[in-house]
Amino acid sequence: MPRLQARARLGPGEAVSDPERRGFLATAAAALAGVVIAPGIRLIEIAGARAPEEAASARVRWGMLIDTAKCASGCTECVKACNEENGLHGAGRPRTDAQWIRKIDLKDPRTGRQHSAPVMCQHCAEPPCVDVCPTGASFKRADGIVLVDKHTCIGCRYCVMACPYKARSFIHENLSEQKPAVPRGKGTVEGCTLCVHKVDRGDGTTACAQACKAAGHEAIVFGDLNDPQSAVSRRLREIPSIHLRADLRLDTGVRYSGI
Amino acid sequence: MATVIHRELQAAGWRFWGPLLAIGAVIAAGFAAFVHMETQGHWVTGMDNQIVWGLPHVFAVFLIVAASGALNVASVASVFGRVAYKPLAPLSALAAIALLAGGLAILVADLGRPDRLVVAMTHFNFKSIFALNMFLYNGFFALVAVYLWFMMERRMNAWSGAAGLAAFVWRIVLTTGTGSIFGFLAAREAYDSALLGPAFVVYSLAYGTAAFLVVLDLSWRWAGRAAHAETLARIGRLLAIFTAASLYMTAAFHLAKLYVTRSHGVEDFLLASGGVYPVLFWLGQVGLGGALPLALLYSRRTGGTRAGVIGAAVLVILGGLAQMYVTIIGAQAWSQPIFPGWQEQSSFFDGEVHPYAPSGWELLLGLGGVALAAALIATGLKALPLLPDEPCTASSSPQPTSPPARPR
Missing domain, CATH: 3.30.70.20 (Alpha-Beta Plaits)
Incomplete structure (x- = not known):
């Protein structure tokens, strides 16, 4: 039970450093971002529009x-x-x-x-x-x-x-x-x-x-x-x-x- | 030649303040017109989306063109070595600065956003003739001011010739730039000609000399001195040559246009069928502003007299204003062909001759600019010793001199 022992040693307010959990959270965040942002990027692509911070391009006339x-x-x-x-x-x-x-x-x-x-x-x-x-x-x-x-x-x-x-x-x-x-x-x-x-x-x-x-x-x-x-x-x-x-x-x- | 003494304007009391108050009243009226136009918007003027440059521009461009020409007398003395004109050179330089300031003031006051003058002075598109002209105008102020200083400061006299030459070259470029404002507008059939640059240079010689003659005569009268007929006659001879040259440039410009078939319509409009514009062209620019002054200047009876020379100068000025009206407003009144060869009609007045009736506000703004130039000259005359004493005494030449030789 090394993990429990380690947790038992933590004081109040101290975070757990858990590589597996961090990996899961990172994956979930990436997936969520993908779900939220990708359609936007795809829409911009489909419409031929550009992001607000992107300058107008001479590729388009x-x-x-x-x-x-x-x-x-x-x-x-x-x-x-x-x-x-x-x-x-x-x-x-x-x-x-x-x-x-x-x-x-x-x-x-x-x-x-x-x-x-x-x-x-x-x-x-x-x-x-x-x-x-x-x-x-x-x-x-x-x-x-x-x-x-x-x-x-x-x-x-x-x-x-x-x-x-x-x-x-x-x-x-x-x-x-x-x-x-x-x-x-x-x-x-x-x-x-x-x-x-x-x-x-x-x-x-x-x-x-x-x-x-x-x-x-x-x-x-x-x-x-x-x-x-x-x-x-x-x-x-x-x-x-x-x-x-x-x-x-x-x-x-x-x-x-x-x- | 004896040393000529220059003095400040000696008029005092009502004799000084009376004319200055009258000038101030016109400036105040011009300022009121400016405030009204800017607070209400330009819809209160006669200008619209078809005629976007109106009477203020007629006055402004005339004053700017006349400004460079007002330097003629100084240039003739400094650049061409005619010492007889030298005593008048400082007044000539002052008139040049004042007329340019008056013209530019009108232009700025007529802007849609005159509060953004600082933008115009800090953002430049160097392909624009307007932007280049801002440098030319400011450079002209600086050069002529230095020239004036060199002429009036004894220690700097030796350099006045070089300053005069620089100012002379600069004024030629400046007036070419002013003419090119119109000449490079390919979209307007009445313009689109490289001849307009040189034409404006030649016009400036006549308008500026005429303006200087009027300034000189009024200054003498204000100072209580008799007109010096010989001086007037001498400058009158210059005016005659410049007026003839202006007629030549006018003929060359229109004949070149008439040679090109696509310009026949607009030339017919400006010279024959366009209502007020042919009248102003033939009666104003050619007749009153060209032929009649030449007749007055070359006549045995009037050629060497004050009345003849100053009368001719006033006529040249009126003719110059008529020329600007035809050049600036007549060109816009003629419709722009967007579909050449087709009859056009639209809610935006395509295919039509555009009417223009200048408002009183525009007239006041234009006169305000003239008055501002007059005020600057008056201030200069009072503050600086610019009026020559020597050739202006009645005793030096009481009789009218003979008129210039008649052209054969």
């Missing part, structure tokens, strides 16, 4: 394909969804209210052929807004998403002057009822974030793409342009597409087909 053949004229579900998701409430002044996405109705003046297409920040690989921003507030993440750092934007509007797509809005008045995930502020410039908060938490889609799908059009396909197996890459292989203002050679992350 987020982008979109907009198929104008499927985009219904008069439908503004994508615009409504964007406004709802990002907390954009206009002040009733259309010329100064922010618009991150808008539907442009197109007409060929010669043939009369008509199209409708949503236009937002094109998330260029060579963004002019980033080039001209004096403080570096306009920046491009490694995964291709172009954003504005709300802490260093001084509101000079040079990026608005430089953007070929009219994708940026200047905030002309005080704001209220903002969404916690979407910081905004009077006197700064903003634009489509490609729903970066959704992308980072692993939703794998954007509000506009979701709304378009829910409306039964599926004109907006979101995904990783670097992944040959992603839905957007497969679709881009199947149908011809263009960059808007391709003459500027900005290598946009948003492509259009049907025009």
Whole structure:
């Protein structure tokens, strides 16, 4: 009975040093951690999301394909969804209210052929807004998403002057009822974030793409342009597409087909 | 040449404080406009998400461009060795500093977040022309201040030529940078031209010389001295050359644009069909700001007179403001083609000419910047011996001199 003898010698409050018991506890803890954490890791893997402490990676290039053949004229579900998701409430002044996405109705003046297409920040690989921003507030993440750092934007509007797509809005008045995930502020410039908060938490889609799908059009396909197996890459292989203002050679992350 | 004595502004009492109070009132009005715009947001102005740079930028860029040109008289003396201009060089340097400060104050006051000026001074993206310009503007302040010091401090006089040369080179780079703010914007059809950098340099020669002439004339009047017609006529001849050169650059810029088919639409808008913009271009920039000053400066009747030269200078300034309005606002009023070849229509006003009506707040902010420049000049004149005594006596040249030779 050496173990009992040893235990009998212990004073009150003293722990037992038991290698077998410690081994059991370690195994149990590892198993518990595996049960709790592994599904999370697996989910992150499945969704293509990244852990909060992990930096955006250049292995991914987020982008979109907009198929104008499927985009219904008069439908503004994508615009409504964007406004709802990002907390954009206009002040009733259309010329100064922010618009991150808008539907442009197109007409060929010669043939009369008509199209409708949503236009937002094109998330260029060579963004002019980033080039001209004096403080570096306009920046491009490694995964291709172009954003504005709300802490260093001084509101000079040079990026608005430089953007070929009219994708940026200047905030002309005080704001209220903002969404916690979407910081905004009077006197700064903003634009489509490609729903970066959704992308980072692993939703794998954007509000506009979701709304378009829910409306039964599926004109907006979101995904990783670097992944040959992603839905957007497969679709881009199947149908011809263009960059808007391709003459500027900005290598946009948003492509259009049907025009 | 006899040593020229420089004196501080001798005006005192109401004669000094009266104009200064008037200037102060305009600065206060400009400050009130700034506070209103910043607390309410920019929706109270005429600017919006289509026209994001408005009347404040017209004033600001004009003052910044004129600032570098106001140094002309000093540069002609120091760099090109024309001693006749030397007595006026210190005032020229002061005007350059003051005009730049006035212009930059407007730009800062118009920022969406002017409280983040320290961010602008500590975070730099060196690919941005704006960021580079911050160095160019601050460097200009420093160089011209040193130049002024070297000119006024007898022990440092020997170095004033070198400082003048450095300031001259710097101002050429600075104004090229200011023009390039617009020239490098490939997205805007009205810009997208490397010619805008050199064009702004040439414009600055005319606007700055004109601004200096007005500053000089007002300073003399304030000091109670008679205008020195010969000096005015001499600078007027410079103004005539610079005004003609500005017209040439304007013609070169638009003809180059017109040669390229894709620019026909925007050129037609700015030069013919765009409402207020063609009027400001032809009547303001070309007519009042170019042809008429040339006629006044080369006329036998008015060419050598104070009225003729100062009248021409005021017209060049008005023409310069018209040019800035067309260049800055006209370019934004023309819609950006996102789908070239297609007619566009949207809730964000795609495919439309964008209207712009400047608000009173913007006008007050712009005038506030001008008044700030005036206040700095007034303070400089009172505190420092900048006004030359010698060539400014009525007896030295009571008669108008002959006008410059007519161009053949």
